[in-house]
Amino acid sequence: MRDLRVTLVQQALVWENPQANREQLAAVLVAAAPRTDLILLPEMFTTGFSMNARSNAEPAGGESQDWMQSLARSFDCAVAGSVATEHNGAVYNRLLFVTPDSVQSYDKRHLFRMAGEHDHYAAGTKRVVLQWRGWRIKPEVCYDLRFPVFSRNQNDYDLLFYVANWPSPRAHHWRALLQARAIENLACVVGVNRIGEDDNGLSYSGDSLAFDQQGDVLTDLGSSAAVETVCFSGDKLCSYRDRFPTQLDADAFTLVDGPE
DSSP: OOOEEEEEEEOBOOTTOHHHHHHHHHHHHHHHOOOOSEEEOOTTTTTOSOSOHHHHOEETTOHHHHHHHHHHHHHTSEEEEEEEEEETTEEEEEEEEEOSSOEEEEEOSSOOGGGTHHHHSBOOOOOOOEEETTEEEEEEEGGGGGOHHHHOOOSOOSEEEEEEOOOGGGHHHHHHHHHHHHHHHTSEEEEEEOEEEOTTSOEEEOOOEEEOTTSOEEEEOTTSOEEEEEEEOHHHHHHHHHHSOGGGGOOOOOOOOOOO
């Protein structure tokens, strides 16, 4: 199994200004010039975590998706992040996983009711696992992190990642839960969060992290703006799973999709 390089992009976001955010993110990526397989951007990287769903929503296949595909082609990698997206009359917090030649998506399943997200966005119903460069990858978004059954490895993924707008008062939860997801699932885990303050007065301390399959920290971006690439070892992942196969004793279960 080959290695996988993942680039974490931790930046402040401009409130409800997609063009400014795309320009800012492109600039820091061009400056960093990462040699990578996957670039991860924060949740709602075009607008910040806004509940103005209808006014911010892009159509499926909109401008931000095109911009992501341009980046993917420039860096010869996949690019992932979430965007408010209107589809079939509803607005979703939709994670886009864009490669030079394809677009796949995951709609955030667990909506953060403490901010009223469930009143403005439709919940996704599908568990999604993607294939990219020999790795099986499960994408999730922010509040999904608090639901370990949904994140449980059914022996079908190697990398689990979260894109987020996770406020600083709960940074300890973010750090602890990301590490737990790696340990319990024998999987590599990445969490990418924003920094700065949004127009709701919420502050974000970043704390973007990458863990290997044993829960060891590979990178910790702290609270500053940063672009950093980590390399996950495919051989070490497979070797650890062979030596410590807890997945063979896992409980069987089935996730039932919600209504379409």
